[in-house]
Amino acid sequence: MDTVILRDLMSKRQMSISRQYSVVMSLKLLLGFARDVLNIGLGIDPSEIPLPKRPHPQGETLTNEEIERVLDAIQTSTFAGLRLRTLVEVLISTGMRISEALSLDRRPFEQGARELDILGKGGKRRTVFFSERALTWSRMFLGRRADGHPALFITTGAPPRRLSRYDISKYFIDLRRKAGIEKNLRHTSYATPFVPTCSQTA
Numbered sequence: 001m002d003t004v005i006l007r008d009l010m011s012k013r014q015m016s017i018s019r020q021y022s023v024v025m026s027l028k029l030l031l032g033f034a035r036d037v038l039n040i041g042l043g044i045d046p047s048e049i050p051l052p053k054r055p056h057p058q059g060e061t062l063t064n065e066e067i068e069r070v071l072d073a074i075q076t077s078t079f080a081g082l083r084l085r086t087l088v089e090v091l092i093s094t095g096m097r098i099s100e101a102l103s104l105d106r107r108p109f110e111q112g113a114r115e116l117d118i119l120g121k122g123g124k125r126r127t128v129f130f131s132e133r134a135l136t137w138s139r140m141f142l143g144r145r146a147d148g149h150p151a152l153f154i155t156t157g158a159p160p161r162r163l164s165r166y167d168i169s170k171y172f173i174d175l176r177r178k179a180g181i182e183k184n185l186r187h188t189s190y191a192t193p194f195v196p197t198c199s200q201t202a
Helices: 003-012 017-036 064-072 079-094 098-102 132-143 165-179
Strands: 060-062 115-119 125-129 188-190
Touching: 003 017, 060 064, 064 079, 064 165, 079 098, 079 125, 079 132, 079 165, 098 165
Parallel strands: 060 188
Antiparallel strands: 115 125
């Protein structure tokens, strides 16, 4: 089937762009498998099939009041809770993406680093600065660790491994529910530097 006809049919069925993208990507993978693995001759090069252009996700902004509600909803008495609080503090402090924060290693924090050069989206390097609060929570979290894994954020299983976006997704969904916030916490930014109340100090 001509991909233009396929796209037209999906549009007539009012399929979202994201759904259309998934369908066309699956088709490309299937055709690539047929050509490269099954050695089936195709009349089309899968790499030349255009993908629908997906809109860039629009980040939302959390207010200071919403940030306080998020922090208040985290129970830090457990390992997972302390890990989540540390991650949120790092995100608030630096404005890093979750994937960037999860790529951090523990060694700079153990050595007292207050800033780091990181490799961000598009391979661009930039310097991020950590607040004293973020560093304090990082030290508290590392103090609970009994492993030698180099990652700052790890899973709770044995053996531990570096935490991934997939691992942390359910925690943010639950945190959003507990804090009573409709915004997607994985795609948020902060309009102003967070000024904690007395209850928010470490």
